[in-house]
Amino acid sequence: MKPKIETVLDDELRPEYDETLLKNGVRGKYVQRYRAGVSVVLAPDVAAAFPTAEAVNEALRLLMKVAQQSTGAAHPQG
Numbered sequence: 001m002k003p004k005i006e007t008v009l010d011d012e013l014r015p016e017y018d019e020t021l022l023k024n025g026v027r028g029k030y031v032q033r034y035r036a037g038v039s040v041v042l043a044p045d046v047a048a049a050f051p052t053a054e055a056v057n058e059a060l061r062l063l064m065k066v067a068q069q070s071t072g073a074a075h076p077q078g
Contacts, residue, residue: 013019033039042050050056 013022030039042056050059
């Protein structure tokens with residue numbers, strides 16, 4: 001049996017981290033989405049109301065128009 005080599009990285013996980021979430025991670029799981037552009041994660045109830053990216057964008061554009069009209073402030077359009 002080889003002796004255990006202790007290194008600077010040989011420390012304990014901080015208590016605020018849930019070790020069960022770290023064990024089965026998948027490296028690069030969202031890399032394709034990241035490379036394609038900005039990604040956001042919607043809460044389940046929001047995702048149910050807006051099932052597609054276009055539905056989310058349409059709702060947010062409408063909200064931007066309403067906010068611009070109600071405040072009179074100029075918001076970037078894009």
